Amino acid sequence: MKKLSTILELVNVNKHFGGIHAVQDANIEIEKGTITGLIGPNGAGKTTIFNLITGFYPLSSGEIFFKGEKLQPGNAPHQMLRKNIYRSFQITRDLAKITVLENLLIAPVNQLGENIFNNWFNKSGVRKEEDGYKEKAMEILGFLDMEDKADEYAGNLPGGERKLLELGRMMMVEPELVLLDEPGAGVPPGMQKKVNDRVRELNEEKNITFLVVEHDMAVIMNLCDPILVLVNGTKLTEGNAEEIQNDERVIKAYLGE
């Protein structure tokens, strides 16, 4: 296990909903360049942690740091990508009614054409920029083996390709940290390998850090190192696949006491 600098750090993070403690004193550190897995039984607060990191929920208490800089509390979800954090969702969220190509084109931040007036008064500038992004998008689609699907509606893609599309969208912005929520959900087994390969490739080639939440143990064991185990909103243990599988506490937590 190569030890690099910490990229994301959760310090004493708490989150209550009414009387329920969804996250309790979570202290988590994510090392740069890893593919960290986050597992735990239902209701362990995995997705809540994602929502806390990205600012969808306000913290009840505690702090979150990204690259040593305070991320939460304070930042809104739309600022994440500007800080080079990308997040995917549990249920694949693709924009079903626009095309695959456009699903990629929407990702870059601060496009000229995002300002309404540029579309009336600076059309040529918008077009020029758009052409540049199109080229990049086609390259990415090539990398994902989805070139022929560029003009297909995203809603018509099979589950696995939707995951790939999500990766593609992420590649458009080349973030430093990616929060992947259940990359295995709804993906046929054949496709899963492809998704995993792409994730690993991106991790190695572009040095992107991944934080992965997953239900499917096979996926996690195969993909992630290290793996964090979360129970009742608290970090239970941390280790590589083998260690986790043999940890009694983990087995207990999953089977119930």
Next chain:
Amino acid sequence: MIAYIAALLCMGSVYAIITLGYNLQWGYTGLFNLSVFGLAAAGGYTSVILTGATAGGRLGGYGLPFIIGLVGAAMVSGLLGGLIGMATLHLEFGFFAISTLGLGMTIQIILKNEQWLSNGVWGIGGIHKPLSGFVGNDLSNWVYGILAFLIMLLIFYLLERVVKSPWGRIQMAIKEDEKLTEMLGKKVFSYRFQSLVLGSMIIGIGGAMFAHYQGYINPMSYTDIMMCFLPLLMVVAGGSGNNKGSIVGAFVIWGAWSVSEMVAGYLPISSAKIPHIRTLVVGIVIISLLRWRPTGIIGREQAVSSTAKNKDIIAS
């Protein structure tokens, strides 16, 4: 007959303008705004107050040219749209709908009660159509219809410029998935706000065009059924998120609405019952279409992209 076609052209174009504005809000951004009638009324009254020649004791009588009236209508409706947005945009779908409906009603109630502003229940009459002095009455409907159609086309062109662009793409994305769009670094509130204001400005222009066509307006000229539900139906009929569809939807629905009444007149039923039977049929038609033709009455939902291969979306 020919004159009636001119009338259909006028009303069709007026509704097409309102529908284009509404389509931006609902069809692209997914804002279920139910204050359309209030915004249209605000536009109509603004234009009438600015362009009217006389005003007995109320605000207005500035006698400004028609085009200034339209610009003023767009400004005031846009401003009101912005205020409505600030008050309600943070709410969820249904809550937003109810709140905007209430704000639309508030605009209507103010227009009804504040005599110094809108002449209250008496309404404002003697509104002139532009150019009607030059061409006489027979032609004025045609002139106005063509003018309205041209204004509608201009709005259509300007809208197409922005919706088929990264800006429009973001609006589509917001309609589909607000959270994802937020995650992609787009400030959803700001884009919704822009869509609401721009749409409101267009609706205001539509309301002003309506006022100048009617010749007389009072607060009841802009009712929720005629000025909010009907445009909504037009948007859905034309396929939400489809500007061309909206225009077709506006003309077809208005034509059907207007003509159906004449057809009903030939049924062998007591004339007092006919209007109710007509609304009954309209209701049944709406329900049946949604039940058996859920893909839209005329068009399907269309993407921003013109390059899309397969026009049918399999997934929901």
Next chain:
Amino acid sequence: MQKKKIITCITILIFVFVVSFTGLAKAEDYKVGTIWPMTGTAAAFGEAITNACTLVQDYVNEAGGIHGNELKIINRDTGSEPTKGVDAARKLINVNKVPAIVGCYSSGVAMGVSQGVTIPNEAVFVTLGTSPMISVVKDNDYFFRASAHDLYNGRVLGEAMYNDGHKEIGIVYVNNAYGKGIADAAAVTFSKIHDGKVVAKVPFEIGKSSYSSEIRRTYQNGDIDATLIIAYPEDATVMHKEIYANGWDDIPWYGSPDQKVPELIDSLGAEYMEGIVLGSTQGRWPGASKDSFMEGYNKKYGEYPPKPYMAPGFDGLVSVVLAIARSGKAPGEVTGQDVRDNIRAVTSEPGEKIYATVEGFKKAFALLEEGKEINYIGASGNVEYDKYGDAMSAIQTWTIEDGEIITIENIIPDPVPRDLMPPEYQAE
């Protein structure tokens, strides 16, 4: 795929369009349009008044039609809304080519129809709207009114209250053109023409479930001797229940034209209504026209509903029909101008008095063919259109005895002088 659907839709539309025109009245019919509220807030009045108009059609056709051609009434719905009303009128003018339209119960709709459709298209529009504003519309004399307007109604109510010895009154009125008109006129009559005092003048909105705050403001601002309640029957019922609950039911109240309906008695009970109501409404003028109208109505539709404004609607249509007859033109050639130019001649002196019976119509058409003058005496009054185009028809005062609506008298009052009214009533 999509284009095909659009084309199909448009084809169907055009087909419907064509069908709707082939089913039109025969070319040799004289056509007159009517627009009444069949839906919406004023729907309760539409049916009866449509029946009254059908009665005119029956009489005229029974009398052999106008110069041998049948009369055809084309009726449309105003929906009690300007938008729908204007669209309905536009179809009558543009598609059915009627030279004249009779109709509109609400002033707001009538203003829209006249300024949006009939005046620019030079068609005659005879309305029943009671707003005083209708008189001052710049109309090139195409805009008539068969009923007495608020300045008459308000005068009668104001005079009645003053003459009954009341010195301080409260007025509560429905906040629309109709209610505001009568309220203003009655208040001016009471306080400016006479030396009475209007203690409170309170508007209210229709359709609410409680009017207690309005009622309290009306009754508690001072010791009032009487109240004038200008409300539709639905809202009047709600108010009276609250007046009763507050124990103010011993203060006499006066009602507006719309309250002359049996529903109000049903709702409040004959006992409550007994003898304490005095209202004004559009009158019926004793004579052959009134008898013929009421008997004909009873015969054809069962019971004659004591609803307001039926007689003037009837008269308005008759005067248009007679004007068409006097113009002597063939069915397709009658224009709005012809109706306008003849409508005063057939309803005023000189000429032989004509009543709205089958025989009366026969006689009228015969006289007109001979080139002689006629003078129609209507069911609602003399029906004489003044310089504003307003008919000087009778105002009826009514009360309730034994659960029945009883007419006190039919009078033709002077209107409230316009210069006493607030500025918005002055002619522009």
Next chain:
Amino acid sequence: MLGSIVNGIILGSIITLGGLGISYILLIQNYFNFTGGTFFTLGAYLAFAFLSIIPMGSFPVVSFGPGLILALILSMIVLAIIMTAVDKFLYQPLRKRNSPFMFFYLTAFGMLFVLRSLIYLIWGPQLKNYISGVRKTYHLAGGINISPDEIFVVLATLIIVGIVYYFQYYTKLGKAMLATANDSRLAEISGIKNKHVHTTVTIIAGVLTATAGVFYGLAIQLRPIMGFTLLMAMFFAVVCGGDGAILGTLGAGLIIGITQEFGSEILQVIFDSTGIPIEMSGYKQVLAFLLLIVILTTKPHGIFQGTFLER
């Protein structure tokens, strides 16, 4: 002046019942039922129709008799059947297809047209009453006037809300409803049949709506647009109360009723005494509406948000 509070409470009771009908539909099916107001009218008219065949009879004190109660029960049953049929035939296919929200709203609009025209066609536009005549009224201290009928309406509302509350939180079916509202997928996995829940909800909504309609007819009158004019107020109650929160809807209904009646009167007195020329009567609804906006700005999910739902 205090009398306005009483009026507000009566209006609030009716709003609460109608609002709960809408609230249940919103809770489970996630759309604001625009037809709610028209079902409300239909419920009232159905009872009116039954009353023409059922003899009214008489109770002591109140002005109506057992006939009205029977008519109310029949109206509840018929309306529940109608609403279930509408749900089965129109909304279920939409749910199955996962149709966009808009389709539910448009279907509701279509239903509104159909029902309203049917009411006009069957009963005509005229005003109707269950009982004619003014009622006996108690005059209490502080200018409060209340008739036995109105007391009945308020008490019956409280009892019904109590029953619904018990059902919701203390019965198996009620808990199943909550589970479905929280997460329909999860509830289905744990053995709750969505279909049954939908039917139950619709039946409850029908019963509540019919009761609200009949109470409105009893306390005020019957007219074809009565439900539509009250629809906004019902929506406000649902929104302010928090969707699905029974006590919340009751509280919000009463607050809205009292704000409209009492609040507007207080403001009117203030305006009159300071000489500001504003007539509050037109702005009653606006007042309730401003309240709604204020509440939503501070609490986006209503006053009683989170009583049992975590959204």
